[in-house]
Amino acid sequence: MSSVIASTRFSVLDRSRIRAGHDGPGALRDTVALAQEAERLGYHRFWVSEHHSVPGVAGSAPTVLAAAVAAATSTIRVGTGGVMLPNHRPLVVAEQFGVLESLFPGRIDMGLGRSVGFTDGIRRALGRDKEDADAFPALLAELLGYFDGTQRVHPQVHARPAEGLRVPAFVLATGQGARLAAKAGLPLVIAAVRGEDAMLRVIDDYREAFRPSSWSERPHVVLSGTVAVAGTTEEARRVLLSEAWSTAYSRTRGAFPPLSPAEEIEALAMTARERTLFEEALSGQIHGTEDEVESALEKLLTRSAADEYLVTTSTYDRAALLDSYRRLARLTGLTSASA
Template sequence: MSSAISATRFSVLDRSRVRAGHDGPGALRDTVRFAQQAEALGYHRFWVSEHHSVPGVAGSAPTVLAAAVAAATSTIRVGTGGVMLPNHQPLVVAEQFGVLESLFPGRIDMGLGRSVGFTDGIRRALGHGKKDAEEFATLVAELLGYFSGEQSAHPHVHARPAEGLRIPAFVLATGAGAQVAAAAGLPLVIAAVRGEGEMLRAVDGYRDAFRPSAWGEQPYVVLSGTVAVAATTEQARRILLPEAWSTAYSRTHGEFPPLAPAETIAGLRMTERERALFDEAQRGQLHGTEDEVADGLEKLIDRSGADEFLVTTSTYDRAALLDSYRRLARITASR
């Protein structure tokens, strides 16, 4: 068995992507069913995300969806990847997670991000702007203070039933997220958005700057990325085409279209810019047969020293997606 893979936890992030010909409510129900399947396959966590007014993405209220997922499962950890803290008041977030942990003790994770709304209009509707992301470290400290009962921003204000509970908290490494995680002594969730080299430098910086805290004695790194496994390399590549095209389309049209079948994507006539963005969206993704993916994962985990891998794959064909996760679970259990 690969020592790198066998020592690493594998988890799932589902964004509740809408498929062509389907609707948002169906995508949310698919997420709940997918969590049950991930639990049966032995994955460690199942996280949901926060997106506001984004076409093609149904996941807008992560704590509400996390409650539905936790109620439909029994052993898998459930959390958010993440709650975008600048969009919310820390007191309300603490209260929501306090309720989740009280109802599902020992199974809830609190993943926190610093992103704000997708457009100026969404930010205005949320009552926040880009500058709010700059207050992320302060917001994190206030939020954690509600759990410890030591927050000083609002004296005599207590988060019920959160106070006294200890829920694992994670920071998503967007912007200054890695520095915030290190300073607060929290686990880091990071993806190779700007390339593997920059990601690895951020991981090293996080470990060097990490300050032990009541929330974490040692650095803990969760790599996040897209992985597709199939019987052949080409079949695995086709699993990734719908999300890659959706990402490329969003860069030119400002919205994510519903995920279309791979054969539809393969037959599209793209402009030169669309083709370049489509190719770019496929870089850094890991796909192939079980042997090929196992080799790629082992090398990536060895280079990064990651403690956990959060798989974020989406596609139109849910049967192919489930088969990919099933094959990946087999890799992590037997290789």
């Protein structure tokens, strides 16, 4: 194992994806079970996400789900990837994380994003619009102020029991969000949604613009992405098919469907547009045998000098998913080769 992989922390983000023929409650239970396995394997963090009214996603209340995960585990850090701050009042978010940190001291992370609802209808239901994402810097400053007692937006208002506690905060971001993370002096979580080269430029800009703060003395970069490991390259590629088809479907029909089995996707008669989007969703994903994935991770981590890798893999086949996480834990040194 290379020194760059050995020095990198590996964590897990699960979006509670619903599988075809299964339901939302089952997806949430799968998330808790995956967190328990991630803890056993030695992963550093386990995060859950926020999505509203998305047919194929059950994870709509991240702080509630984080509480369930933390209660079912004992050592792994637990957090959100993330709470979409424009959808909430900072006081309520501070109170929620204050409760989590009080119940599970030293184990809670506060991952924060600036996105609003997926569609106009969802945004209306949340009482938000697209422009509310622009309020993220002010909302972030207010939220952090509730923890350290510097909040002045609402004088004499205190977040109980958050005030005086320190919950590590992270910003989920691309270009603009990365600049906000640097200005606030917070760790950055970033994915290669616009390609690896574009992501690396954003990371460089973040590090150059970073201002040390009481929350983080130095830049801290968490890469986020899919990793699939299997006995053969083809088996690993099949792990990716469910999410790739869901992505292509959403971009042509406006909704994420439940995850389908790989064999059903392989038998689909896709349109030319669907096929293009499907192949785009597959491209750039890290997958293969343990040796192939180790080589790809070493190259990416060397180029990015990232501190951590947050694995976000979803698939219909739970056995294949668990096997992938076990193989990844072995090749990164989290667990022994015999585990």
